[in-house]
Each structure stands twice: as C-alpha cells, then as structure tokens.
Amino acid sequence: MTTNKQPIWTKNFLSISFLSLLVFITFYTLLTTLPIYVIYSLEGTEAQAGLVVTMMLLSSILVRPFSGNLMERLGKRNVLIGSTIAFAVISLGYIWVEQFVPLMILRFMHGVAFGLLTTTTSTIAADILPVERKGEGLGYFTLFMNMAIVIGPFFGLTLIQLISFQQLFITLSILVVFSVLCAMLVKLKNVGIPALSTAKKKLSIHDFFEFKAVPVSIISALVAFAYAGILSFISVYSVEIGLGHLSGYFFLVFAFMMLLTRPYLGRLFDQRGPQIVIIPCLITFSAGFIILSVAAESPWLFLIAAGVIGVGYGSLLPFLLSLSIKTIPPSRNGHGTSTFFTLYDSGVAAGSFLLGLMVPYIGFSNLYIFLAGLVLAIAVVFYLYQKHMEARKNNEKKQGSRAC
Template identity: 30%
Template sequence: MNGETQEMAQQKPALWTKQFVTLTLASFLLFLNLQMLLSTFSMHIKGNLSGEDIHVSLATSMFAVTAIIARLMTGRWIKRWSKDQVLTVGLLIAAASTALASLPSTIMPLLLIRALYGIGFGIGSTVIPTLVSQIIPPKRMGEGIGYFGLSTSLAMSIGPATGMLVMKEFGFTTLATLGAGAVICMFPMLYISGTYLRSRKNKGTQQMPEALAKVEEETANQQEQSSKRSIWRFSNYFPAMLNALLSITYSGLLSFIAVYGEELRLPQVGLFFLFNALTILLVRPIAGKIFDRRGPILVLIPSAIFVTASMLVLSYTTNMGMLIVSALLYGIGFGSIQPTLQAWMLRSASKEEYGDVNGMFYNSTDVGVSIGAILLGVIVTFTSYDMMYRLSSIFMIIFLLAIVWYVWKRKKS
C-alpha cells in the first residue's frame, strides 16, 4: 500500500507549494490594481475631465504600448540585475503611478502617468509568471497554469466591479489610493514567504526556497542556450495571435461597458464582472485538466463559440437578465481560452524559454487590448455601443476559422 502511495506521489508531483500560492496571490493583487482602474477610466475621463471616447481609447492603448516595451526589456534587465531587484522596481513604479493617477485635471498628464504605469505593470506581469512557470511540475503545466491563471481572471472579473463601486461611492481619488495599496501589500507577502530571491551578487550565506534556488542557479547557465533558439515558432506565435483576438473583445468590455450601462440605464452594470468571475472559478481548473489530457483544440472551439454568443447577447441587451447571461457566457469562454493558450505555448517551450514565452503571451494580451481600444473606439464614434459589441464578435469568428485551419493543416501533414 505504501508502495502504491509513493508511486502515485511520483506520478503527481506537488503543485501547491508555498511559493506557488504566494506568487498566485501576488499576481491577483497586481491585476486587481490594473482592473480596478482600467475599467473606471472611461467614467473618470468623461465625467471628471470632460474627455471623449477617443481619450478613453488613448489611455488604454498608452498603457498597453509601454507594458509591451517593458516586457521586451525585462529579460535583459534580469540578466543584469536579479529578479527580485527588477520586480521591486517594477512594483514601486506601478504603486507610485497608481497613486498619482488622481492628481491630473487634464488629459495629457493622465496619459503620461498611464504610460509610466505600463512600465511597472509590464515588469511585474513578466517576472511573476516566469517564476511560477519555472516551479510548476512539467506534467502538471496545464493544471498549474489554469490555477495560477485564476488570479488574473478573478482580478479581471472582480476588479472592474469593485472599481466601479468604489468610484461611485467614494470617488476616483479613493480608488487610486486603494489600487496603490494593493500593490504595496505584495512586498511583505513576497518577502515573508521566501519568494523574493536575494541577488547572487550579495554574500551567499543566506538560505532560499529550494525550488526557486534551483531556478536561480539554472538561469545563468540557460541564458546562453535560450538565446540560440528563437521563440518565434508557430507553436508560440499562433496561440499568441489567438490570444490577441480574444483580448480585442475584452478591451471593449474594459473600455466601454461602464458607459454602455449608463446609456442603457442599468445601474448595476458592474455585476457583469461578478457573474463572469463565478463562471471563471468553475471552468478554469477544468479547462486546464482537459488540456493536459486531450490537448488545446477540444477546449478552444466550444469556448470561442461561448465568447461569440456573449458578444451578440450583450449587443442586444436591454435588461439585467440579458447582461447576466452575456457575463456567464463570456466567463465560460474567456476562462477556458486564456489558460489553454498560455499552457499550449509553455508546453512546447524549454524551461529556459519560459520567461520569453510568458512575455510573448502577456504582450499578445496587451496588443489585443491596445488594438481593441483604438479600433472599437473608432467604431463607437461612428456607430453605437451595441453595434460595436456586435462587430467585436467578428474577431471570435476569425478565431474559430483560424482553429479550423490549424486542425486541417495538422491532419494534412
């Protein structure tokens, strides 16, 4: 009996380590900070600064562009300094720029602060997932990324609703302070858990968690090997492209659902994100396990149909019942697609490539959000919010056609 237990333990290595839990919670706080403010900028810009829809789009795209640049540079910075030093600087920038966001009384300074925030967020959202992906057992990559991804998805769902509620009740200044506090809470949590790694340049007598110590030892030896192999392979950029298409639809929710709810006279439009969160909680771990056993296609096709249906229902919404149905459909689709695409990319990568691959994945999210903010903002300017959501479903149809093409290409080869 003991032999069978030991064999099962070997077959299923530990996932829920102290470092995994801590990094997952830290990721939640970082994305909670992002989502609380990102979803309310449309209300702040149009209500407090007398801005227009194009200014809302610019605030979203400015942040996304600098986040992409920061992610591209983070790999180089990690080579020069330790991960904990780079992460500390990134989190400090994110906290400071969040706290300053309520000060500008005109659009231009706010855009500059959002650009600065993108740098801090880009660093944090690259280093943390890289550390996580390096301590997840390879045999449980889909499951591990699925659970870790809950931090992002829950923040994407709870954050907007929380942000809207806080802003309506207490104002944007309180919201910015709360967002900065979420980032500051990450420092003691990461330090106490032992997740923070001290620089190897310091005197080397201190102890560090075994899994992360091994990562730090291997990194220096693997940097040279990883540079010889390009990450721009089909197995990486094809899932990243699909993620960008999905992120375009999410950009429309972040940028415009608050003002869309005001136009429809739905005072509790933030409930969209709450019901979205509930379905994500249910489907994300299940999607990860299906991926580990059956691969990505069985997850992606039905999930893309759910997102398409959600956009169409949202575009015809006239009451809270239809809004909730749209939220549930979107949660099922979005909560299944994102971890599947990320695990797909990581499964085909070597361990030393995890940092670059995670950077590519999150950059594809920001590319989609940036393109969506600008493109959907233009559509809104010339049509309406309901037409904009209707047309955004086209991107998921393209998503489905790309998957069908991939299946056909694989069978043919």
C-alpha cells in the same frame, strides 16, 4: 512506500502570490474605471477612453522582452522590490492628475513598472516552487491572477457608485502599499547582483520570440482584440443603457460561469482535442456579444450576456496557450509563453484603441454585433489552421513511413 512532498505554501510563495493578487486587482480596477473617468470627469471621447487602456498595455509590452536581461544584471529580488515600489509610487499620481495628457504620461510609466513587475513575479514563482510540484504550484499562482479579474472590476465599479474617483485612487494607493510589504517578505538565495559574464553573447530575435508559437498567438491576439470590447467598454456601455449599477455584477457572473465550466471543458480539451472545445467556445463567445447588443435597459439580458461570454471566452486563453506550447520543444517553453502573451496583450491594446475610435460612428450596440461577426471569423480561421496542421502531420507521417 510514501514520499514526503516538498511544500508549496511557503512564506515566499504566499508573499509572491498575494503581491500578484494586489497588483492585478489595482490593474483591473483602473482598467475598468478609467474609461468612465476619462469620459465623465475629464470630458474626453470614447477614443481617448480606449487610449488610456492601450497606453499602459503598450508600455508593458515594450518592456517585457528586456525584463530577463535586467533580472540577470540586477538580481531578481532587486528588480522585484524596485518595480513594486515604482508601481506603488506611480499609483499615487492618479490622485492629482486631472488632465488627459498627464494621465497618458502616467499610464505609460505605470505600464513600464507593471510589465517589469509581472514578469518578475512569474519568474520568481517558478523559481521558488519545488521541481516535482511546479505545475501544481503555478496553477495556484495563476489562480490568484484569475481572482483579481473578478475582484478588480467588481471592486472598482461598485466603489465609484459610492465614492469619488479621487477617493478610489486613494484607496488603491493604500492597497499597493501592502504589495510593497509583500515584496519585502520575499527572500531568495543569492539575492546580490550577479556577476556579469565577460563573454559577450550576440543577441538575436530568437532570444525574444518563438516563431513556432506565432500562428496560435495571432489567433489569441484576435480573441483579445474582441475581448477588449468587454474589458475597456462594458462599464461605459452599462452607464449608457441605464445599467451602470450592474456593471460590477457583470464580471461577477462572468467569473462564476467561467469557473463553473472550465474544469469540464479542460477535461474535454485533454480527451477530445482542441477543435471540439475551442470552436464551440468561439461560437458561444459570439452569441454573448449578440445578446449584449440587445441588452438595452434589460438587467436580465445584460447578466445573461455576462454568463454566456464567461462560458465562451473564459476558457479560450488557457486552451490557446496550451496549444501554442505544444507546437514548440520544451526547452523553448519560456520563449513560447512570452511570445503568446506579448501578442495577446497587443490584441487587447489594439482593440481598446481601435474600438474606441469606432464607437462614436457606429454606437455600442453595433460595435458588439461587429465583434460577434469577428469572433465567428476567428472560428473559421482556427478551423482552417487545425486542418492545415492535421494535413501537415499526415504528410510527415507518410514521408516517415516511406523513408523506412
């Protein structure tokens, strides 16, 4: 007997997925090109280049915990359309901003729109998928975001070799117009403003965070801190060592190796447990930083480093997220995911700023050696955490058997 599966690829799902793709392409394009713009066009410092990344991440982190209440009050579709229009309008501002302080204000505003928009798209994607195919559908949805990690940096870093920054900003502004059209195509049931409950609910910190997910989320934040050295500064580093024309290909090789190894590593993670996969990935990630630190004027070493980092870092995010979710009850999955990404984004933001402060004093080569050591330290912390959790489980089993 066969059963008819409910479809995933509906007009709503395609619209919200392509909307997410366009927004994240814009996000990652700006994330990798603005540091170059700040240093070489605005004559800023490496610290300012890092701050321009941190500012947008900071404002998006601040707004995320309040997104749920806003969707409840105004309706999900209304927040979706409003935040998409805001994201598009603010994107136009980059064309005319030619000083650092106005750029920082623009980045803060852009982060608020981005935080609201990405939280809403993920919520709507989960809502419109059939219950029996939600896991499969969300896997496809996140694939669109993974595609943007490749397309955005490659698109931006390739274009700035051919056109001016103003022309790049105009191109991105055209791109986000299509994201508004995608938002308009999303139709939801009960799209009006929901009626507000007369009973006032007392808010607590548990409405925003899941504390059982915090230990693994802190480890993810440290990993994100290290990855900020790639995300925020690989474009500037490549120019400094005379390989600026290869900076876009760095992310292409990175993504290829990530996609090539993730299925095998995913099966290994399920079959053998997290420790057997995550610790080797961290060691590989560290090795990639070491190769990168000695890649001066060597295109092959530069691209080999990209591949090694793609293998090492590429699977850490989904594995750590899966591990954090396993520590909490299913009813708190949403809060656990929110906690995880809040701390992860905080790690990227802190890394972009603090590493930018370090570069003028130690240089990029020494910075990547420092990050290699940091990642090895993270591997030790993760090992100790796993041993602690194993000992805790054994104690609980012993106490349970004694009670029987």
